[in-house]
Amino acid sequence: MGKTLQIIGVLALVGFTGLGIAIWAQIPSKLNVTLSEGEASEDALKIALLRDRVETLSGDLEALTATLQENFTRLVEATSGEATETAAAQARTAERLRELEAAVPEALKAREERARAEAEARVLNAALARLERTNAQAAAMLRELDALRTSLREAAAAPTQPVVPAPSPVEPPPLPPVTAPAPASTPALPDASAPPEAPAIPEPSTQPVAEAPELAEDETAEDEAEKPKKKKSFLAFDLPSRKFTFGGTQNYAVLGALSRVGFDGKSTLHDFTGTSNRVSGSFRVDLANPGAGIEGRIQVLASSLNTGLADRDSDMRTHLGVAQHKQIVFVAEGFEGARSDPRAQTVAGTIVGKLTIKGTTQNVRMPVRARIDDAKRLVVEGELPIRMSRFGVRVPTQAGVISMEDGVTIWIRLRARARAGGR
Amino acid sequence: MSRLVALGIAFVVAAGQAACIPSSVLGVEDREAEPEETKLTWSPASEEDLAGTFISTEVTGEIAGVVRKLVYVFGADGNYTGAALIDEDPPYFDVLKGTWRFEQGALILDDAPPARLEVAQEGSLRLIGDEGTVILRPEAER
Numbered sequence: 248m249g250k251t252l253q254i255i256g257v258l259a260l261v262g263f264t265g266l267g268i269a270i271w272a273q274i275p276s277k278l279n280v281t282l283s284e285g286e287a288s289e290d291a292l293k294i295a296l297l298r299d300r301v302e303t304l305s306g307d308l309e310a311l312t313a314t315l316q317e318n319f320t321r322l323v324e325a326t327s328g329e330a331t332e333t334a335a336a337q338a339r340t341a342e343r344l345r346e347l348e349a350a351v352p353e354a355l356k357a358r359e360e361r362a363r364a365e366a367e368a369r370v371l372n373a374a375l376a377r378l379e380r381t382n383a384q385a386a387a388m389l390r391e392l393d394a395l396r397t398s399l400r401e402a403a404a405a406p407t408q409p410v411v412p413a414p415s416p417v418e419p420p421p422l423p424p425v426t427a428p429a430p431a432s433t434p435a436l437p438d439a440s441a442p443p444e445a446p447a448i449p450e451p452s453t454q455p456v457a458e459a460p461e462l463a464e465d466e467t468a469e470d471e472a473e474k475p476k477k478k479k480s481f482l483a484f485d486l487p488s489r490k491f492t493f494g495g496t497q498n499y500a501v502l503g504a505l506s507r508v509g510f511d512g513k514s515t516l517h518d519f520t521g522t523s524n525r526v527s528g529s530f531r532v533d534l535a536n537p538g539a540g541i542e543g544r545i546q547v548l549a550s551s552l553n554t555g556l557a558d559r560d561s562d563m564r565t566h567l568g569v570a571q572h573k574q575i576v577f578v579a580e581g582f583e584g585a586r587s588d589p590r591a592q593t594v595a596g597t598i599v600g601k602l603t604i605k606g607t608t609q610n611v612r613m614p615v616r617a618r619i620d621d622a623k624r625l626v627v628e629g630e631l632p633i634r635m636s637r638f639g640v641r642v643p644t645q646a647g648v649i650s651m652e653d654g655v656t657i658w659i660r661l662r663a664r665a666r667a668g669g670r
Numbered sequence: 671m672s673r674l675v676a677l678g679i680a681f682v683v684a685a686g687q688a689a690c691i692p693s694s695v696l697g698v699e700d701r702e703a704e705p706e707e708t709k710l711t712w713s714p715a716s717e718e719d720l721a722g723t724f725i726s727t728e729v730t731g732e733i734a735g736v737v738r739k740l741v742y743v744f745g746a747d748g749n750y751t752g753a754a755l756i757d758e759d760p761p762y763f764d765v766l767k768g769t770w771r772f773e774q775g776a777l778i779l780d781d782a783p784p785a786r787l788e789v790a791q792e793g794s795l796r797l798i799g800d801e802g803t804v805i806l807r808p809e810a811e812r
Contacts, residue, residue: 480733481799482740483779484754484764491735507703511695520696524703555694623734628701660701665735667758 494535724806731802
């Protein structure tokens with residue numbers, strides 16, 4: 248039985264396999280796929296829709312492209328137009344800059360000339376002020392001259408009147424080298440010839456007064472050349488540019504407020520100093536060469552000496568006879584052993600002169616040192632030992648016990664300033 | 671005898687006193703009459719220090735040989751007037767007026783060069799310029 252089943256099975260298997268192969272071989276020739284009408288129109292619609300949409304999109308794209316093209320074209324045109332304008336503006340600016348650069352040197356020159364003109368105007372203003380002052384002086388002199396001529400004429404016309412003494416020649420002051428405006432309006436003075444009855448009166452000059460400035464022109468030009476030039480200082484004033492010079496003979500005026508004279512005395516009780524700042528005087532010397540000569544006078548008000556004790560000062564003034572001999576005076580006559588250093592502006596040596604105390608004069612020699620301080624003042628210091636008895640001053644004593652020594656040392660600390668025009 | 675004793679006592683007393691009273695001799699360094707202005711202390715000034723009348727007390731430098739005295743009246747409105755005694759032969763007064771301004775510690779009068787301005791405690795002014803220095807004391811109106 249089993250074998251039979253096995254055989255049937257194998258035969259079934261082989262049979263089905265063969266059948267499958269045969270069917271499979273028959274499919275291609277027997278199977279035809281055909282679409283029905285309902286399915287085909289739906290797809291076509293979709294495709295048509297798609298086609299339409301694509302076409303629409305294509306049209307839009309073309310229109311957009313055209314618009315963009317147009318706008319780009321406009322943009323390019325506009326940009327190129329602006330560029331052209333900018334280039335033109337730049338060209339104009341460059342041209343302007345060139346013009347300004349060309350004008351700058353001229354402007355600087357004009358500015359310099361203006362500054363120069365302003366400086367000249369200031370100088371001219373100062374000269375004008377001087378001229379006005381001088382004209383006023385000249386007018387006063389002319390008036391005086393007029394009055395003199397009038398009195399001369401009157402004296403000449405009246406022979407019985409007392410003889411008028413010859414007027415002294417009127418010397419006009421040195422005037423700047425400009426034509427004075429006054430002469431044009433000043434009436435010409437008539438000649439006043441002397442009458443025979445008044446022989447003492449000389450003939451006045453027939454030259455018009457206007458010539459006076461011309462006569463002094465050379466002198467005036469020299470004076471102008473010597474006058475120091477002025478420049479504006481930080482003080483706002485136009486100051487003469489005159490520098491202090493160490494050398495050269497100059498007049499020096501003692502500055503009392505900054506000068507002191509004193510003496511050192513010894514007594515039984517103690518040593519003391521008496522001082523005074525009532526100092527005055529002047530002297531004339533060449534600091535670079537004082538040995539060439541010095542002249543001057545320094546004086547101290549005797550009653551101003553002060554030792555700090557009222558009683559002692561009172562006695563001192565009595566002994567000095569200040570009521571009768573008001574001043575203690577030193578007169579300088581010479582300078583010996585001069586050591587002058589113009590670079591350091593110092594001088595040392597011995598002043599020789601005469602000292603007068605209580606009316607008695609003695610020859611003295613005082614060693615001195617001098618220098619120039621920051622304010623261009625001459626500072627002089629010196630010491631001179633003297634004996635009071637030589638000048639007739641009695642040595643003060645108190646009750647025969649307390650007494651002062653005869654010898655005292657006079658010292659000076661003077662400040663003096665050189666005065667303009669003292670050369 | 672009593673007189674001798676009295677004199678002796680007087681001598682002893684005098685000698686004793688001499689030992690007690692110190693010397694009042696002025697030292698050499700104290701003999702000089704220094705200008706008072708050298709003792710002032712200075713600090714930078716301001717605009718407010720300027721109003722009023724000022725008279726010079728000390729002039730140093732190049733201008734010292736040229737200017738003897740200066741007087742300035744500074745107005746709070748920026749105007750000023752001044753007078754200078756110029757040391758020439760003969761000396762003369764130069765007067766002027768104008769405007770002042772204060773810039774960065776310097777006083778400028780009209781178009782003149784600037785001058786550094788300092789003030790002392792008691793109100794004095796010090797002008798420091800290229801040509802010198804001027805100390806001005808305030809002057810109260812009377």
